[in-house]
Amino acid sequence: MLTHKPIRERGKIRLSEYCKILNEGExxxxxxxxxxxxxxxxxxxxxxxxVKRKIGSAYLVNINEGKKIKGFIMHPVHLRRxxxxx
Numbered sequence: 001m002l003t004h005k006p007i008r009e010r011g012k013i014r015l016s017e018y019c020k021i022l023n024e025g026e027x028x029x030x031x032x033x034x035x036x037x038x039x040x041x042x043x044x045x046x047x048x049x050x051v052k053r054k055i056g057s058a059y060l061v062n063i064n065e066g067k068k069i070k071g072f073i074m075h076p077v078h079l080r081r082x083x084x085x086x
Contacts, residue, residue, distance in 0.1 A: 005034050013077060020076040022059055026051045027082040030063070036077055044072060048082060 013035060022028065029048050032040055049063035049072070058073050 002034060010035065017077055020079070022051045022054075022076060022079065022081070024051055024053060028061060028079040029082055030061070030072075030074065030078060031080050033077040036075070038075070038078060040072075040074065040078060051079075 013033065017033075027048060027050055030040065030044050030046065032038060032045055043065070044063055047063050049061040052060045052062055052071065054060075055073055058075050059079065061072050061074055061079065062069050063072060064070075
């Protein structure tokens with residue numbers, strides 16, 4: 001797992017990534033944005049989840065962990081669209 005960005009990718013986050021709008025039921029993957037402070041557990045890096053609802057500027061994402069489905073509240077900067085809605 002990366003701990004810092006390459007030199008050419010450092011700096012501000014694109015505004016379109018920061019203000020991304022996701023729909024309920026959309027599949028997303030969790031990709032930690034290194035230039036933004038976060039408290040994401042390492043175990044969910046790279047996992048795929050489903051957006052349940054919007055909470056303020058963040059989203060509630062359900063992710064399978066073993067036999068359980070757990071909900072995580074994440075900023076859209078850390079989420080990437082996977083395509084295909086359920």
